[in-house]
Amino acid sequence: KNQVEQSPQSLIILEGKNCTLQCNYTVSPFSNLRWYKQDTGRGPVSLTIMTFSENTKSNGRYTATLDADTKQSSLHITASQLSDSASYICVVSAGNNDMRFGAGTRLTVKP
Amino acid sequence: EAQVTQNPRYLITVTGKKLTVTCSQNMNHEYMSWYRQDPGLGLRQIYYSMNVEVTDKGDVPEGYKVSRKEKRNFPLILESPSPNQTSLYFCASSLEDRGNTGELFFGEGSRLTVL
Numbered sequence: 015k016n017q018v019e020q021s022p023q024s025l026i027i028l029e030g031k032n033c034t035l036q037c038n039y040t041v042s043p044f045s046n047l048r049w050y051k052q053d054t055g056r057g058p059v060s061l062t063i064m065t066f067s068e069n070t071k072s073n074g075r076y077t078a079t080l081d082a083d084t085k086q087s088s089l090h091i092t093a094s095q096l097s098d099s100a101s102y103i104c105v106v107s108a109g110n111n112d113m114r115f116g117a118g119t120r121l122t123v124k125p
Numbered sequence: 126e127a128q129v130t131q132n133p134r135y136l137i138t139v140t141g142k143k144l145t146v147t148c149s150q151n152m153n154h155e156y157m158s159w160y161r162q163d164p165g166l167g168l169r170q171i172y173y174s175m176n177v178e179v180t181d182k183g184d185v186p187e188g189y190k191v192s193r194k195e196k197r198n199f200p201l202i203l204e205s206p207s208p209n210q211t212s213l214y215f216c217a218s219s220l221e222d223r224g225n226t227g228e229l230f231f232g233e234g235s236r237l238t239v240l
Contacts (some may be wrong), residue, residue: 018167048229057129057215057231058168103167105229115160115167 017041018106020116028124031094035119037087037104045109049078049089052101052118061089061102094123127152131216131232138206139240146201146235148216156219156227157199158183159191161212162234168215174199206239213237 018039027033039047046065050058062071062078064087071078075092091098104116129150138144150157158173160183170183174193188210190202199218203210214235219227 050229055234057217057233058229059231060228063228113170115169117165117167 018104018114018116020102020104020119022119023117024120024122026122026124027094029094029096033091033094033121035089035091035102035104035121037089037106037116039085039087039104039106039114041085041106041108041112041114043108044082044085045107047078047080047087047107048105049076049087050103050105052103054100058103091121096123096125099123127230129216129218129230129232131214131235133235134233135236137238137240140207141205144203144206144237146203146214146216146237148199148201148232149197150199150216150218150230151197152218152220152230153196154218154220154230155196157193158217158219158229159189159199159201160215160217161185162215163212171201171214203237206237208239211237211239 021036048063049061051061052058061073061076064071064080066082069080077090080087099122101118101120103118107113132147155176159171160168162168169185171189172191174180180191216232217229219229
């Protein structure tokens with residue numbers, strides 16, 4: 015069964031600190047991997063998308079990495095801000111409308 | 126402004142009372158999809174549509190119906206809602222016909238409670 019596992023489930027950090035969220039997947043074949051940010055009570059918003067040939071992609075203070083060999087991805091957040099408090103969802107696509115969503119990591123940034 | 130609009134945003138209903146959640150997008154996207162989100166679980170796809178009059182089941186289609194009569198609209202229909210359909214629902218659209226490489230744009234969500 016194609017699965018996407020995210021860790022940790024939740025994370026609390028202090029404002030200004032960095033953090034890294036993990037995503038491991040077994041989806042095959044692999045088409046692309048996306049990271050989404052979901053604020054409480056809102057719809058997910060795309061942060062990055064990476065295909066097989068890309069191993070890093072940045073969007074401001076967010077940097078995603080992909081290791082297609084080990085089927086792992088990470089999302090690194092630099093100099094966290096209070097507005098980074100949200101759930102971060104990893105989505106892996108196998109193509110042909112087969113998209114698998116992770117359960118998300120709930121990040122809380124405290125002042 | 127490019128957006129996906131869902132209505133209603135919040136709804137409390139009773140078992141068996143038919144309801145429809147509307148979804149409309151103004152980006153001329155071919156691909157549209159419905160998901161439900163439950164605590165501790167990832168988003169699960171209910172139905173999707175690759176274009177007008179083309180719909181197909183996702184992972185959890187039981188108890189739901191959809192239609193795609195116009196490109197911009199993709200309503201989700203619960204003919205006889207049950208308490209296990211209490212959930213947060215999201216509609217999404219994408220320019221890519223299979224939603225694979227294009228960015229998925231999500232609506233703001235519809236929180237449904239079935240008593």
